[in-house]
Amino acid sequence: MPTSTLPSIPRFDPGPPTTENLEWADLPVVELSQTRTPEERAALATVARDAMRTFGFFYVVGHGCSPAQNERIFDIADVPFAQVPEEEKRGFVGDIKATGSYRGYKLREYWHIANGVRDQLEHYNMHRSLAEGLQKHPKALQPLIPELRAFAEFNHYEVLHPVLRLLALGMELPEDTFVKIHGFDAPGETYVRFMKYYPRSAADDAATANVYLKGHTDFGTLTVLWSQPVSALQIQTPDGRWKWVRHVPGALVVNAGDALEFLSGGFYRATIHRVVRPPADQADRVRVGAFYFAMCDDGVRLEPVRGSAALERVGVAKRFENEQAPTMEAWRRGRTSAYGQTELVKRDAGVEEEVINGVVVKHYN
Template structure:
């Protein structure tokens, strides 16, 4: 879509990158340009496999969109929050607890974080099919661009990442099939020092994503951390016009534990970035709603390596049941405290942990 044909909106100026010395996770950086040849794919495949097994996160570059296209998406993301009135946001507010769907706005102070502190996070969630639900009037001129953003993530990022791990996974992520694969804009607002103390600087406690593959468009405010295999939280480094990819519950279930659903959290940014809002753009991909989340035993890898089941095959939920259960409960249910300080709950008979 040419720049001359799109509506003009204010430009979002991102925060400067932090200059603090942080302990970063060492993520494998995968060049998708290299993946366009059979030889390149053969070189990259073991690196993707090992990274997704050992850490659960990878970084991507040369994904096919320019910096200008990326900047435009962040302009639209910011506009979603700054140019829609509070009254209209409430009109398009999602009913997560009632419907098990994220579609629409999630307004701040919906989730409980810790010690009576509610979240300071605002979201706008859109189905990959932007015609499924009506949008605020201010957002409607951008729907063609958002549709292209969704298709780019789906076909040029998620499908290539899945195909590193055999096409049988790709066949479960059909663009036209019923499901809740979503584009999401997120804005984290700074909090009071009192709230930071009560939550030990945690903005979103450690968790796994519920779906298959999450695509995060890298932005400069440091706040995302990964729980490394050695049990230590490490920061995720900003990569200009890069993507950060992680696996969720559905991928772990379908791979019989071969690929990890990665534990991650969001905390207060370093000192030199405090006072800035943290704006994010994401694509949360999920298998088709009808997919039963059982290990794909026709995979030669799983036949060789074996599986680590989280539940008996006869108890396996479908993707629609799993997402509705996770979304309805997240940030709203009373969690059971564990001896190690973390928390847990059961959803559809599956133990789900929350990491403090």
């Protein structure tokens, strides 16, 4: 990513990590610098495979981004929120429900959380290519387009593709099995997303049991989250407990989504995660996040890959029959349009459901 003379923008101070004694998830670490030879990749593939099958989440380090570049990303991530006037933001709001696309802003109070309480988070989404004419951006972001493009390419080629190679090897498939269906310039909606959570009132916290974003699975293949100090992300561990994801300076947090679960025949499972009120020593801070939400090419049908001896040994877990499998585009549009906008059906305690493309989608509160 660029490190030469850069446009001047305000410094964002994320604050210090929490000092509270929380119940942290013991997530594995994948060292991407150890992927230079086939032997190194084969050894690391076992680590990535077991981490993704056990937790669905792991840390990525050794990716090559310097601490200064990492800080710069979070300075940029705050620009669409702190440096764009509210009136200008409204001109770039995405028509999410109609288009099934997150491009542009999602402003606060678009999603219903629980008991009449709506969300207090904004996010701004950019198509990965940042191509001129594809999407217009607020004035404050326009000088940063070259850096945003470099950020997208870094996530795609230096993080996403190496991890996809490891996960393919973990299934005893050719290394490029998943890479081939994640083209940077192919039709699709992989996003760079910046997100900002704002503190809520005590009444809203009480009405939602401190949940800021319900337990859910992502709908793409892999999500890359750039670790930041304000603790709020929790994952549901295999024993059904919620545990916090610890901040690791300079690390990236990678998790599986629905599309990877479908493509891998359940070998890799989309992991349930949620966002909750930060601990007491961080509860009054805003939480700014930087993400890369990866999806395979729009035309890819989300049916299990063939030729995996590892999958044959454990058995295919299908969510639908192959002929009913939606394309990535259909699944993306269905999940995007419905989220936080449809009437959910309550099932077990704390579980709500909706049906999208014939698949039961669960939300955990």
